[in-house]
Each structure stands twice: as structure tokens, then as C-alpha cells.
Amino acid sequence: xxxxxxxxxxxxxxxxxxxxxxxxxxxxxxxxxxxxxxxxxxxxxxxxxxxxxxxxxxxxxxxxxxxxxxxxxxxxxxxxxxxxxxxxxxxxxxxxxxxxxxxxxxxxxxxxxxxx
Amino acid sequence: xxxxxxxxxxxxxxxxxxxxxxxxxxxxxxxxxxxxxxxxxxxxxxxxxxxxxxxxxxxxxxxxxxxxxxxxxxxxxxxxxxxxxxxxxxxxxxxxxxxxxxxxxxxxxx
Numbered sequence: 030x031x032x033x034x035x036x037x038x039x040x041x042x043x044x045x046x047x048x049x050x051x052x053x054x055x056x057x058x059x060x061x062x063x064x065x066x067x068x069x070x071x072x073x074x075x076x077x078x079x080x081x082x083x084x085x086x087x088x089x090x091x092x093x094x095x096x097x098x099x100x101x102x103x104x105x106x107x108x109x110x111x112x113x114x115x116x117x118x119x120x121x122x123x124x125x126x127x128x129x130x131x132x133x134x135x136x137x138x139x140x141x142x143x144x145x
Numbered sequence: 146x147x148x149x150x151x152x153x154x155x156x157x158x159x160x161x162x163x164x165x166x167x168x169x170x171x172x173x174x175x176x177x178x179x180x181x182x183x184x185x186x187x188x189x190x191x192x193x194x195x196x197x198x199x200x201x202x203x204x205x206x207x208x209x210x211x212x213x214x215x216x217x218x219x220x221x222x223x224x225x226x227x228x229x230x231x232x233x234x235x236x237x238x239x240x241x242x243x244x245x246x247x248x249x250x251x252x253x254x255x
Contacts, residue, residue, distance in 0.1 A: 131192075
């Protein structure tokens with residue numbers, strides 16, 4: 030059974046940092062493109078970033094470019110999202126998503142709340 | 146504001162056929178394939194249709210997708226109460242150099 034389990038969310042003040050993790054199992058993680066997608070409360074889905082198999086192809090959405098960094102550890106079957114300079118508008122549930130195609134599998138999400 | 150435009154709501158009665166539209170441009174739907182997702186209340190989204198009209202294993206054939214030009218559609222036939230959910234379209238946008246989602250359509254089964 031495919032599982033994607035996110036962790037690392039929580040409450041942080043504006044300007045702060047968080048590191049999200051996603052533990053993957055049940056599929057060949059090292060052969061899969063991976064994504065982060067977020068959803069603010071009651072709002073639409075928004076793609077955040079993706080990373081290819083070996084981390085050589087990374088793209089971030091303009092809204093997070095220069096602040097967020099996606100990475101992966103294939104030896105540990107884990108996806109990361111380092112989030113710096115957090116803003117109130119970054120408040121959302123962050124989903125770890127398997128690609129090939131986008132959305133093949135989704136985690137349960139982890140809530141990030143940016144507030145003073 | 147979303148790059149892909151969906152109607153905010155749709156509705157139908159059990160057994161009916163409903164369609165949900167997704168309008169884009171030449172930089173996304175017009176040149177790339179479209180995926181559709183279903184999000185049941187309080188849950189993570191689920192892939193419903195990929196590459197315009199392909200169903201992942203386990204998705205009933207009541208769900209179908211199509212694309213023409215810069216627009217795409219999701220059709221649900223034999224509507225059931227458990228189909229009540231939010232539906233999103235998505236496509237890669239070559240101008241944005243990233244994935245873009247529609248604003249979502251809330252489907253009510255009356």
C-alpha cells in the first residue's frame with residue numbers, strides 16, 4: 030500500500046521557518062517525481078514545487094521562489110520542504126504528492142499556520 | 146484568481162449526467178494535457194482523470210474527461226450521492242513554468 034506521511038507543520042510567526050518532511054513507502058520513491066501542493070482553508074489547490082528523481086530538476090512556484098526549497102533523500106525515502114521567510118499568506122495545509130502523473134498519490138496533509 | 150476557470154458550483158439529481166468545464170489558454174490546456182481531481186469533504190484530493198481522458202485503476206467508468214482546444218470537461222454519469230465533492234482541473238502552464246489548478250467546482254447531488 031502506498032503511503033505518504035507528512036510531518037513538521039505547526040504554528041510559526043511571520044518571518045519564521047519550518048521544515049516539512051514526507052515519509053514515503055509502498056512504491057519506488059527514487060523513481061518518482063514528487064511535488065508539494067498547498068491549500069489554504071476553504072480555498073483552491075495551489076502547486077508549490079516539484080523535484081525529479083535525483084534532485085537535478087527542481088521548480089518552485091513564483092509565490093515561494095527564493096523562500097522555499099524542495100529536496101529529497103532517496104536513501105531514506107523522504108521528501109522535504111524547507112520554508113523560510115514565512116508569510117501569513119503561506120498558511121495552508123501542505124500535501125506531499127507523488128507524480129507520474131501529478132496526484133497519483135496524496136498524503137493526508139500537514140497544517141502550517143503563520144500568525145503573530 | 147486562477148489561470149484555469151471553472152464554474153464555482155454544479156448540481157444534479159441521482160442518476161443524472163453532469164459536466165464540469167475548465168477553460169484555459171494556449172499556454173496550458175491548449176498545449177498540455179489536463180488532469181482532474183476529486184476532493185471529498187475533509188479529505189485529501191484524489192486523482193480522477195489524467196492525460197485528458199485516462200482513468201487510474203479503481204476509478205469508475207462513470208467518470209470521463211475530454212479536451213478540445215483550450216478547454217476541458219469532466220463528465221459524471223449516473224450521479225450518486227457519494228459524488229458530492231469539490232472537483233479541480235489542472236494543467237502545466239508553459240508561461241508560468243509550473244502546474245496550475247482551476248478554482249474548483251463544488252458539486253451538489255440534490
